[in-house]
Amino acid sequence: MTITQEPRQIRDRMSAGDLAGLAQTLKDLPPVEIVDLLEDLPPREAAVAFRVLPKQTAVATFDQLRTTTQADLVAELGHGHVADIFAELDPDDQVGLLDELPARVAKELLRSLHGEDLQAAMVVLGYPQGSVGRRMSPEYVHARPAETAATVITRATDLASVSETIYTIPVISRDRDLLGVVSLRELLAAEGDREVAELMTPAVGARATEDVEEVARRCLDHGILAMPITDDENRLVGLLTIDDAARISQAAAVEDQARAGASEPLRRPYLLTSVRSITRSRIVWLLVLAVSATLTVNVLEMFEATLEQRVALALFIPLLTGIGGNTGSQAATTVTRALAMGDIRVRDVVRVASKEARAGLLLGGHLGLLGLLAASPFYGMQLGAVIAVTLLTVCPLAATVGGVMPLVAKACRVDPAVFSTPFISTFCDATGLLVYFTVATLVLGL
Template identity: 50%
Template sequence: MTTREDDFITSVEDDLAEGRLTAASRTLAGLSPVDVIDVLERLGRRDRAVLYRLLPKDVALEVFEGLDPVLQGELVHALQDDEVARLFMDLDPDDRVPLLDELPAKVAHRLLRGLPQHERDMTSAVLGYPQRSIGRRMSPEYATTSPGTTVGDTLQRIRLRLDDAETIYTVPVVDHSRRLVGVVSLRDVLRASPGDTIESVMNEPFAVLATADAELAARECADRKLLALPVTDNESRLVGILTVDDALSILEEAESEDAARSGGAEPLRRPYLATPITAVVRARVVWLLALAVGASLTVQVLGVFEETLERMVVLSLFVPLLIGTGGNTGNQAATTITRALALDDVRPRDVLRVLGREVRVGLLLGTLLGALGLAVVGLLYGTDIGLVVGLTLVAVCTLAASVGGVMPIVARKLRVDPAVFSNPFITTFIDATGLIVYFLIARAVLGI
């Protein structure tokens, strides 16, 4: 965002705060829909509804479509019934479904009932698929052609669907039973002669089942660099299409969710400034309580080795260094493998290969850090203490990397989000086990 656009946004916020609605309306006219969305995401629920009503009708729908479903739901509650019905009617079926998920059942039912039969049928079809499946995110509005249709007739079909088809750049090819038999790009259609049949220019299709996981389907679309990915049922009948922009939105949501859970919090599912304080607290408190319970293991370990600490107080100086290094090593491994799982570079069957690699990585890291620890600590506190710290770093880094690499794979095998098993829990686990390793090494080396 440029400085000029940022000044516009600040001006709108100031006008709204002072009740200068006419001035705010004039300022809005100088903003693009994307910048209007930025402003709305920074406002509270009441001010957001007030500002939205100041938008011209031709801009309002585009802005509404760009908002997160949670914010759309809040706006629906604030607007009048006729405004809501008009907005809902103008949305595409795949954009209606996330909004319906955010609304009370009675409101959702009333909005669906107000749609024309054709629109209601398409929306209901998308709603019928499981949560988190690609069927819930696909568009049922698309242009198709058939193998025996000529290029000229196909172009005519495409022209008839210019206003309502989700995309025209990739056209699925279906037979008389609507089974997917190929795909053809608009470029190839335009390049061919009008009398050529589609069969002569179409390509082999790649499709996903409507019940497939949305993130995996979106990843396939992105990895294969497809403008659109056909979605089929179990009998290979075409039921929808996933466009690349929707695929990227799904991947962005997944990245945000993984990032939040890796940091020990639940995803907010809305822009930060538009999230109530209570919602932020709820997103964090459960994880903090869970981690606090896990941290009690560390206290128990310290209690068990209390006598060792009393006899060699200097050992307590290095506790933060050792458990911090172990936690960071485990987090690095977990983040790397979680990302590799998301990209399908690693699969659950690769668990032994990952374990072998991470053992070697951890051992090499531990050796480098342990050698440094031995030299520095040995110089300051004596060779025996330096040896304890050095050996502990080798052991803790090896253990942390191994556990951090394997736990996300175990989570995937158990059909649990790998991010949940990564950083917070690994840090807690390594804190406890690292201390046990540390004090056992200290007892063996120092003879206490």
């Protein structure tokens, strides 16, 4: 089979009952290609294909699958069939799968672990969801300052099969206090009798209770192959590898993008997601937005008499609400991104508000002048002035609110993406109309 083999051809073999041929075909593929095939197949067909894989290939493939696909395989095959494969996973991957499974199935799989495997999994399970402790690997190779390079290399060789990474080795004291890190490359390049204390460098680490997305971003920003994770007393408890950090960051980006568009992220590939699941991911947000949109209706109702006196005012409602909503959304998106990148903190709220207010004022000035020039020849200077003043007021207001709300959300421990496009657009629509009709009433004497 070539790298371009389609899942449909796999299905054809299944339909023909040619499981021996299917097994031979899959046997010749590397795990990364099998992963792509399994994630493009419906759960039942993916389970059939997975079942014919050789043991070692199955372990390597299962480890690279999304946790949702892993959960589907467990549901189709039963926990008994994957118990041995589950035991081969790293503790953080085991916990990730357990979080996806129903409680009863998760307990059965957990019971299949024994000894050190169970102890390692329980260490990770002991940290709250959303913390980096929940995603770290508690299995690592360590070094001590007084040890020689040859001693640590021998230990890394012995533990390579059970440790998630050996490329970055934390240096710890007798009490497990983190002192620094040393790379395997440095050890291999050094004389065998050189002490680790001469080779180690300061460690860039994180506390196990810190937010997993922030730590993952820090790990990627610094290009750290494995970031040491410590408890509150600076004792080493695990490592976060760069590949896990990349997966965490990617999942966070997908989630933020979905929520910014008033939806929840899909847990499975789009074509394998049921219509009911897609509907469920969107309906709650639409209902919330429908309720919040009543603010706009109430404002229009308040100024119904004003509209009757000057019908031309209605022509510019879409323009003004659109500009206000988009200005707020632009500010929210920019600030949410800056938060995600660590460029700003919640304590910067005043500076952010000031910057966005000035940017909004500048935008409003340009757009207001354009509105004045465009509307005055057709609807009179007074209406043109109403539009100009409204834009000059709405843009800084929308930009300030849009910039501040993600910071407020962060302070309240709510995902900032939730407060981006959907809610801010609705808020700006209502306040924009309120400003518009208030200005019209004052300028036009209605």
